[in-house]
Amino acid sequence: MLAQAALEAEMTERIGAAKGERSEMRLGYRSGYYGRSLITRVGTLELRVPQDRDGRFSTELFQRYQRSEKALVGTLAEMYVQGVSTRKVKAVTEALCGHSFSASAISSINKSLDEALQAFAERRLSEPFPYLILDARYERVREAGVISSQAVLIVVAVDGEGRRQILGVDLANRESRTSWRDFLLALKERGLFGVEFVVSDDHEGLRQAIREVLPGAFWQRCYVHFLRNALDHLPPRLADDCLQELRWIYDRRE
Structure with missing residues (x-):
């Protein structure tokens, strides 16, 4: 069994010698086994975990007192x-x-x-995040036994070195100025600072919240949302051609 072999290999590495091996590099001695049941995705494994005389051996296969994979x-x-x-x-x-x-x-x-x-x-936000990407999506949420559609608000930050991380996720009954304002204020209470540029869709309530909570930040409409909104006004047969034209125009906007 691979799990049992892994335990034996760990013990050999720990004491510097295999079972019964004579070695000048030996760092300790074995002292029997104890049984351990480990519940895994393929069933319950009955393992014999080796012990050393000093009682210092600890396997990396599972944590102490862990019973499940x-x-x-x-x-x-x-x-x-x-x-x-x-x-x-x-x-x-x-x-x-x-x-x-x-x-x-x-x-x-x-x-x-x-x-x-x-x-x-x-968690505290202890470094400046000059760029924020704000978005929302609707998901079916179970609450008190009732399933309803709720807005999931998401804020992704980009630091000065271009690394992204999710700053927060929040639930709201719907996407609105109030829900976004409260969410952004909560981020500021956690330490958010240094915001210079915000990207989002053209939701008016969201834009109002950005102006109120992050008054010094520039705002830009999300390119992907802009394309989606434009295509919503076109018949499906024209969508592909118009999408290529819009991308061509956007790439040459300067």
Whole structure:
């Protein structure tokens, strides 16, 4: 079994000698095994984890007290994000790996995901971001057992070296001046500064929010949104030709 072989190889590297090998480079001695069950995507593995006399050996195959493969835990978290019920998650994991996670175990995994998301959403912004890209999309969201369409507001920043990162994501009942203003104000409270240039679509409420919260920043209409909006006014048979013409004009706008 590959997992068992990996454990043995780790121990050999740790003490500098294989099992039963005589070596002047030996750094320690083996001291038996202890059993460990590890739940994976392909079933439950029963492993014999080697120990050393000093009790310092720690495998990289799994963390101390970890009982489930990280990839499996990630799958459970993804199902949670997609709105799959606890009952269905239990059924999927039982069919997938022969183990049914309890509701409390699934809730614990979901809690750690919520904590990681909260830490991301509340992290301090300690460097200037001269460029911002603002956009929104509508997604179906389950809230209190009711599914509705909500606006997902997204702010992507570009630093002085051209590196992009998502500064924040927020939910709103709809895209409006108020929702964007509150979102941008929250980013400023987290430390956002140094904004010189903002790119977005031509949504009037969004533009008003930018003027209010980031009054010193220049604004530019998003090229992709401009093309989409233009094509909305054309019959499908003319779309390809007009798109090429618009791109030609845009590339020579200077």
